[in-house]
Amino acid sequence: MTAFVSRACLLALTIAAAQAQNHSKPALDYAFFRDRVEPILLEKRPGHARCVTCHEHGSPPLQPLEAGATRWNEEQSRRNFAIWKLFAVPGEPEKSPLLLHPLAREAGGDSFHAGGKHWQSKNDPEWRILAAWVRGETMAGATRTAMRVLQTNAAGDNVHVIDPATNRVVGVIEDIEVPHGAAIAPDGARIYITDEARRTLDVVDARTLQVFERIPLSGRPNNLDVAKDGSKVYVGIRQAPGAVDVIDARSLKNVKSVRVKGEIHNVYVTPDGRYAVAGSIAASTISVIDTSSDTLAWTLTLDAGIRPMAFTRNGNGSTKEIIVQLSNFHGFAAVDFATRKVVRRITLPDVEGQERETQGLQGSPSHGLAITPDGKMLWATSKYYDCVVAYSLPDYRLIKVIPVGLHPEWLTIPPDGRQLYVAVAGDDATAVVDLRKMEMVQKIPVGAVPKRNTSGMLMTTSSN
Numbered sequence: 001m002t003a004f005v006s007r008a009c010l011l012a013l014t015i016a017a018a019q020a021q022n023h024s025k026p027a028l029d030y031a032f033f034r035d036r037v038e039p040i041l042l043e044k045r046p047g048h049a050r051c052v053t054c055h056e057h058g059s060p061p062l063q064p065l066e067a068g069a070t071r072w073n074e075e076q077s078r079r080n081f082a083i084w085k086l087f088a089v090p091g092e093p094e095k096s097p098l099l100l101h102p103l104a105r106e107a108g109g110d111s112f113h114a115g116g117k118h119w120q121s122k123n124d125p126e127w128r129i130l131a132a133w134v135r136g137e138t139m140a141g142a143t144r145t146a147m148r149v150l151q152t153n154a155a156g157d158n159v160h161v162i163d164p165a166t167n168r169v170v171g172v173i174e175d176i177e178v179p180h181g182a183a184i185a186p187d188g189a190r191i192y193i194t195d196e197a198r199r200t201l202d203v204v205d206a207r208t209l210q211v212f213e214r215i216p217l218s219g220r221p222n223n224l225d226v227a228k229d230g231s232k233v234y235v236g237i238r239q240a241p242g243a244v245d246v247i248d249a250r251s252l253k254n255v256k257s258v259r260v261k262g263e264i265h266n267v268y269v270t271p272d273g274r275y276a277v278a279g280s281i282a283a284s285t286i287s288v289i290d291t292s293s294d295t296l297a298w299t300l301t302l303d304a305g306i307r308p309m310a311f312t313r314n315g316n317g318s319t320k321e322i323i324v325q326l327s328n329f330h331g332f333a334a335v336d337f338a339t340r341k342v343v344r345r346i347t348l349p350d351v352e353g354q355e356r357e358t359q360g361l362q363g364s365p366s367h368g369l370a371i372t373p374d375g376k377m378l379w380a381t382s383k384y385y386d387c388v389v390a391y392s393l394p395d396y397r398l399i400k401v402i403p404v405g406l407h408p409e410w411l412t413i414p415p416d417g418r419q420l421y422v423a424v425a426g427d428d429a430t431a432v433v434d435l436r437k438m439e440m441v442q443k444i445p446v447g448a449v450p451k452r453n454t455s456g457m458l459m460t461t462s463s464n
């Protein structure tokens with residue numbers, strides 16, 4: 001090891017000398033190193049040891065992680081930065097040992113690295129992040145965002161990422177067995193996914209699509225949502241006695257488990273951000289949590305299990321109605337948020353000449369709702385008739401029935417309001433309905449039994 005240390009030090013000196021000679025080279029950004037480069041040094045790549053495992057004992061040295069920690073603290077990150085920037089030649093990724101040592105020789109990398117070859121080509125998303133850092137990219141410059149649809153696969157172990165501009169799959173988030181729901185942080189930097197097998201909230205870097213943290217929950221989770229300011233994540237716990245876990249998005253710690261009525265299936269933050277509304281199938285109860293204190297504000301028990309919900313708004317943005325689907329009901333009810341009373345119940349139309357699908361309904365013939373961003377149209381799915389049904393708002397007039405395929409489940413409409421994405425569970429596909437033409441235009445193959453989906457702006461690299 002001694003010989004190796006001195007060789008590394010020599011090299012660092014040579015690079016420092018090269019850096020000193022050229023003043024026009026870009027400065028290396030500390031925040032970019034901490035937020036984008038360090039996760040790569042911590043990442044477990046299949047078939048490879050992690051950079052940190054060796055380098056916390058070797059040279060160039062990485063700070064040893066504290067017991068139980070999965071990331072470095074600020075002081076450690078600064079030390080890592082001070083040393084590792086010596087293995088980068090600013091402005092020149094192709095001369096930087098940090099990029100060349102773990103890169104395959106055939107791709108232009110060094111001939112040998114005792115730590116192995118982690119990247120097969122310069123197109124590897126991780127290699128490109130390192131190259132961006134070496135070229136002087138800052139966090140401000142790294143925030144290219146693009147609209148994305150996320151499709152979880154309920155019988156699979158992955159989540160598909162779809163670009164609504166092309167309706168192609170542009171990435172897959174792997175290694176989450178039975179991913180229940182997905183939610184996007186408001187700044188687009190992270191994706192939160194509930195992991196039923198591990199009973200964790202998995203946190204994914206939007207740019208690398210890699211899980212970088214798995215946060216233990218108080219029980220097996222179902223769906224989740226993020227606070228409008230991004231500070232917290234609310235996770236529904238589907239295990240008795242039932243709870244909503246509150247995850248602090250900065251510390252990535254499970255800070256509170258709010259007791260509610262019954263095991264929780266879905267939880268939604270209202271459009272105005274003031275409440276987290278959780279629904280229980282077993283207790284037929286809606287529990288409304290005040291997000292300023294994370295305490296239970298009120299509950300409402302209905303006559304059947306609470307399934308997916310959606311929210312209409314008043315002129316000032318506050319919540320007007322909770323639209324709610326109920327167990328064994330082919331339709332939905334609307335609850336007035338102020339009076340806490342059911343004000344209407346709408347049954348979806350029967351499709352003439354078509355027999356009802358009866359297999360695998362899971363007590364929920366209609367299980368998916370979405371409202372267009374302009375608030376003027378409500379969509380619901382029908383598993384009885386393999387279709388989606390549109391109603392106008394606020395008058396709930398039936399507009400259209402569109403067949404989409406076997407067992408349509410969850411729905412999402414990206415923020416531009418142009419297309420509706422339908423998880424077609426029985427076809428292992430996500431159907432796309434054009435909201436101007438009002439017809440299905442495409443079916444995108446995804447994973448096994450797609451269910452929950454969501455959409456929003458995500459930070460991307462040019463590869464995803």
Ligand code: HEC
Nearest residue numbers: 004008049050051054087097098101102112113114115118
């Ligand atoms: C199995 C242990 C191991 C792993 C894993 C490992 N390294 Fe190394 N690394 C070494 C050893 C040992 C050396 C010194 C011998 C050599 O240069 O190959 C080294 C050297 C280096 C150097 C110094 C290059 C130079 O020119 O002196 C860099 C930079 C480096 N590694 C980066 C990485 C990165 C980045 C990763 C993860 C992608 C990584 N290493 C993973 C063991 C490891």
